[in-house]
Amino acid sequence: MISADTICLLVTLLILFYIWYRYNYGYWKRQNIPFMTPLPLIGNAKVMFTLSNSFFLYLSDIYKDAKMSKAAAVGIYILNKPALVLREPEVIKSVLIKEFSKFSNRYATCDPHGDSLGSNNVFFIRNPQWRELRTKISPVFTTGKIKQMYPLMIEIGFELESHLDSHIRSGNSFVTEIKEIxxxxxxxxxxxxxxGVQANSLKNPNAEFRQQGRKFVEFTLGRAFDFFIAFFYPNWVTTMKVKLFSPELSSFLRRTISHVITEREKSGLIRNDLIDVLVALKKEIIAKQEYNQVTQDMLAAQAGAFLTAGFEASSSTISFALYELANRTDLQERLRNEICEALVAENGKLSYETITNLPYLGMVVDEVLRLYPVLPIIDREHLPKNGESQFDLKPYYDYTVPNGMAVYVPIFGLQRDPKYWPNPDIFDPERFSPEKKKLHKPMTYIPFGNGPRNCIGGRMGLLQTKVGLVHILKNHYVEVCDKTPAQITFDPLSLLLHNKGGIYLNVVNDGLYERSAKM
Structure with a gap:
């Protein structure tokens, strides 16, 4: 039998919990900010526990919620912590550009003590170290340097063609999960x-580089927990010993970068790539007598960031483009004809200037990135410098954002808003014709972010995507098959945009360029 004291204690605890719940989850109501109704203890994070949706895509569902259609910003709770989802383009512009100094850090963080590879890469590193690092790495991504790297990309493009042809043993087509290729x-x-190395993944799909890339995006409960802490409760990363890269991937990155830098130093070869920049950084650090394990990890961290972000962004964009083109054969034919005519004019090898200026190819890639931005949100932490005023939401709301609050820009929702994009779920490259681009509302198309902390590799990513599409569509076309999904269903377990179950297409070799070149 339960004693009276026990009952009294339970009632007291329930009362205290109720008082805490009403006060904690009444924050946005007290601030007169539109908000999503939270659940006790988990707030608005139900989808993360039910695995029914990616939380980042859920933020776009909040953006699209009919009740919030006129809201400039929406209050949410991540477990018990309040955060903001921005809807109004002018507010987004202020956060990313006008008042960037107050939002110069991502909210997501890696452990600076136990995860030097995670905390020192250009994606996660915090200001002011971020600004210094970005300044030193930026030369890799100038137009001149990208142009110098273009011949290296073309070599891989021809290897891609050979890989496709190697699959065709009988007939002239094969069905494949196109994202893997x-x-x-x-x-x-x-x-x-x-x-600066040959990974040979196309020749050997089980090569170490590809295996490590697969493991980075592979879902496990442990990885899901680490990413949850890093992105939503960053103050716990040290206590929970969270690491961005697994021990195996960390070892691979350290070993590979150390070997490549040593070989580059011995040879004195200049390839105009990231390794050249890292070699220069190493010399600078050694001159200051500061070279140690942490600085070695800083060098490896940059290569790790570009490996994991670079291969995933380009491969996703190319595969989504091929899916949409397979469903619109008329648009695919128009793009292939443009590519083929340019190839014939330049004897089968497009110049950097030509590939970057093919009009319809550019329109197709831009539209794919509107429908499928690789990272569907931008996260920022409100943290003004000493002496700076706090950011407020006037004239929309009489609310001042507190220090340390997470602020989210739901790119996916913004880029599929019918207010800015008629029939937003329809693939229509004409949206990006020169005439229509002039009519786009600023800050409603930001697949690479915007402002000082936009994606440093955005232009490189666009070029990689275009090279891939050119070399696939040059002599091949894609079509739907029995295994092709009728519609894209995003994997709720993925941090980035992936179709659940993959994207299967039939790849057909029709030798379009080869035939055209003989005419």
Whole structure:
């Protein structure tokens, strides 16, 4: 029998919990900010526990919620912590550009003590170290340097063609999960321009570079927990010993970068790639007598960031493009004809200037990135410098954002808003014709972010995507098959945009360029 004291204690605890719940989850109501109704203890994070949706895509569902259609910002709770989802383009512009100094850090963080590879890469590193690092790495991504790396990309493009042809043993077509082929291509391309090595993934899909890339995006409960802490409760990363890269991938990155830098120093070879920059950084650090394990990890961290982000972004964009083109044969034919005419005019090898300026290819890639931005959100932490005023939401709301609050820009929702994009779920490259691009509302198309902390490799990623599409569509076309999904269903377990179950297409060799070149 339960004693009276026990009952009294339970009632007291329930009362205290109720008071805490009403106060904690009444924050946005007290601030007069539109908010999503939370659940006790988990707030608005139900999808993370039910695995029914990616939380990042859920933020776009909040953006699209009919009740929030006129809201400039929406209050949410991640477990018990309040955060903001921005909807109004002018507010987004202020956060990413106008008042960037107050939002110069991502909210997501890696452990600076126990995860030097994670915390020192250009994606996660915090200001002011971020600004210094970005300044030193930026020369890799100038137009001149990208142009110098272009011949390396073309070599991998021809290897991609050979890989496709090797699958055709009888007849002239084969069914494949197209994302994996795109990932093999992107891995080889990133390896050569970021690491200065031949990964040979297209020749050997089980090569170490590709295996490590697979493991980075592979879902496990442990990885899911680490990413949850890093992105939503960053103050716990040290206590929970969270690491961005697994011990195996960390060892691979350290070993590979150390070997490549040593070989580059011995040979004195200049390839105009990331390794050249890392060699220069190492010399600078040694001159200051500061070279140690942490600084070695800083060098490896940059290559790791470009491997994992670079291969995933390009391969996803190419595979989504091929899916949409397979469903619109008329648009695919138009693109292939443009590519083929340019190839014939330049004897089968497009110049850097030509591939970057093919009008319809550019329109197709831009539209794919509108529908499928690789990372569907941008996260920022509100943290003004000493002496700076705090950011407020006037004239929309009389609310001042507190220090340390997470602020999210739901790119996926923004880029599929019918207010800015008529029939937003329809693949229509004409949206990006020169005439229509002039009509786009600023800050409603930001697949690579915007402002000082936009994606440093955005232009490189666009070029990689275009190289991949050119070399696939040059002599091949794609079509739907029995295994092709009727519609894209995003994998709720993925941090980035992936179709659940993959994207299967039939790849057909029709020798379009070969035939055209003989005419």
């Amino acid at each position: 795109c990932a093999l291509f992107a891995t080889d391309l990133i390896a050569t321009i970021a690491f």
